[in-house]
Amino acid sequence: MQSANPTLTGNNLPYILNQTINAGTGWVYGLEIAFQQHFTYLPGPLNGLGLSANYVYTASRANLPPYVDPTTAPPGTVGSAKSLNRGPEGANPALIGQAPNSYNVSPTYDKKNLSVRLGMTYNQANISSYGYTTDNNDPVTQGGGGGGPKGPNGDQDFYSHLQLDLQASYKLPMGFTAVAYGLNLNNEVFGFYNGDPIYPVQREFYRQTFGGGLRWSPASHK
Numbered sequence: 001m002q003s004a005n006p007t008l009t010g011n012n013l014p015y016i017l018n019q020t021i022n023a024g025t026g027w028v029y030g031l032e033i034a035f036q037q038h039f040t041y042l043p044g045p046l047n048g049l050g051l052s053a054n055y056v057y058t059a060s061r062a063n064l065p066p067y068v069d070p071t072t073a074p075p076g077t078v079g080s081a082k083s084l085n086r087g088p089e090g091a092n093p094a095l096i097g098q099a100p101n102s103y104n105v106s107p108t109y110d111k112k113n114l115s116v117r118l119g120m121t122y123n124q125a126n127i128s129s130y131g132y133t134t135d136n137n138d139p140v141t142q143g144g145g146g147g148g149p150k151g152p153n154g155d156q157d158f159y160s161h162l163q164l165d166l167q168a169s170y171k172l173p174m175g176f177t178a179v180a181y182g183l184n185l186n187n188e189v190f191g192f193y194n195g196d197p198i199y200p201v202q203r204e205f206y207r208q209t210f211g212g213g214l215r216w217s218p219a220s221h222k
Helices: 044-048
Strands: 002-004 007-010 013-016 019-021 026-038 049-062 101-111 114-123 126-129 156-158 161-171 176-183 190-194 200-204 209-216
Touching: 044 049, 044 101
Parallel strands: none
Antiparallel strands: 002 019, 007 013, 026 049, 049 101, 101 114, 114 161, 126 156, 156 190, 161 176, 176 209, 190 200
16 A cells, blocks of 8 residues: 545645555465474484474565656646655565565474474565655765665565574373473564665564463363
């Protein structure tokens, strides 16, 4: 979605009305590869090992509508906001929120009463919101303009994100199960940047989260 700035007139008093309009057509395609295996053929305690993994690739494009300058267009004309006058270099960006590459890798261990899962989740940097304009196509200036699509005035992107989580459970007598988990073990950053990671907008660190407890299932107690 993007904003529209049509110029309307009433009693010879021009004003600007902002509204959200559709961003035109677009397309997306991709593929996914998945693997899951429990290595029961390994000797001794090692036969509890397993692996679950998948990889996803996507490619996408959004066709943004042509720019109409509200200062010169006839009254009532609707066009994309000036902030989205991208020009030929950026008129077809990737869809918002569409990571080109992502994967999940989860080594596992299941043996008797013990079950352990390590989760590694990755999402490549992807667009959070469109922001590049042809007004910023020149080199960076002292006043903060310029830089091109990969400059400080480019589209706002999510940082690439790789997070590690761990969960373990152990079955106890009387239908009880002990559960423990740790989230974001690598204290991965969350945030945004404009155009290139060297131009950060926001960086957030949440540290690790740990928890545990007992779960009781009456159905499992006989």
